[in-house]
Amino acid sequence: MKTSAESNNNASVARGGHSNLVARRPIQIFFIFFVGFALMFMFVYNYTSPVTIPVFSQYFIAPTTTIDNDKKLENVLRNASMENNTVIITTLNDAWAEPNSIFDIFLESFHVGIETEKLLDHLVVITLDEKAHARCQALHPHCYQLETKGTNFTNEAFFMTKVYLDMMWRRIEFLGTVLELGYSFIFTDTDIMWLRNPFNRFYDDADFQIACDNFNGDSNDLNNLPNGGFTYVKSNEKTIWFYKFWFNSRSIYPRILTQNVLNKIKMNPLIHDINLKIRFLNTTYFGGFCQISKDFNEVCTMHANCCVGLDNKINDLKILLQDWAKYMKLPDKRKVEAHPSWSVPQSCK
């Protein structure tokens, strides 16, 4: 994607023509100074947060992600999309795609969940290497291989290593592209079990909705601790801007996780100014091992968060699906009365 962005820039410079270019330069320089000065003025008078300044200027200086003119991606998205241009997206590398690993358990959850099986028609699996791609194609109709030059995402990307961080940032950049192509999405980590159709638990008025490690009871409160593993984002100018802003803040916070960067930028006055509506999802419906969704009659998704290590996740997610299968076997009346509880986390503790 970088390459196509760069070549687009070159093309537009070339189109400017030789003689024009010379005449334009002083105007451009003047314009840059003018904008720079105006921004400085704004910062000094409005925003005193030391965090704001570099993030904002970065947004203007760094080359922004341009629409990746990838017909293949558009085809996959169009083919998987619901009528209202919405898709479900997950990313997959080889370690998670191996037989009996996370991907199998993930797909299984859609088959045993309530009104979730038909959602598989709208699931796009973004594969990060060739092996994961081959495995995806063997199991699922909508796979798209994301090319990333110079990076190898094949192995288990250990939490917080450089490869892990690269993978997370690449994901933010890619999801921004999806929004630019006009598709809204639910992004879901593959270690999230889909047990109920989540659509009627979303807020109608929100542009960006995100699950939480810990939900504090107020879905509007920016102090909630979000988990980037599950988001529902509507495609519009505000969210497209927001994903660029988020991605470009990487250079300010190179060593921290995308979702922690989100924690730093979520209070940014610019986000308030563009009127991006953020809501945090209730763990009663969108739970995980950090904060369990206790009620089997309400749960939509369960995330193997607060859990490090692939084997631990696999172990506990399998047990989780066994708990769910027992619940599903109950007659409807007993389902309401039984109040079962999860026997996980175990290995994930």
Ligand SMILES: *[C@@H]1O[C@H](CO)[C@@H](O)[C@H](O)[C@H]1NC(C)=O
């Ligand atoms: C569209 O999806 C169907 C399955 O849902 C698949 O058979 C077909 O090959 C896909 N077409 C493209 C162009 O991806």
Ligand SMILES: *[C@@H]1O[C@H](CO)[C@@H](O)[C@H](O)[C@H]1NC(C)=O
């Ligand atoms: C990525 O790493 C795997 C395992 O180390 C290796 O088999 C594969 O060839 C690598 N792929 C590339 C493109 O370097």
Ligand SMILES: *[C@@H]1O[C@H](CO)[C@@H](O)[C@H](O)[C@H]1NC(C)=O
């Ligand atoms: C999009 O369509 C799905 C499936 O019909 C529905 O559940 C969802 O609420 C729709 N989203 C919006 C924003 O209308």
Ligand SMILES: *[C@@H]1O[C@H](CO)[C@@H](O)[C@H](O)[C@H]1NC(C)=O
């Ligand atoms: C979260 O969901 C539970 C169960 O429906 C409800 O009791 C609680 O009020 C919800 N919290 C918020 C803030 O919506």
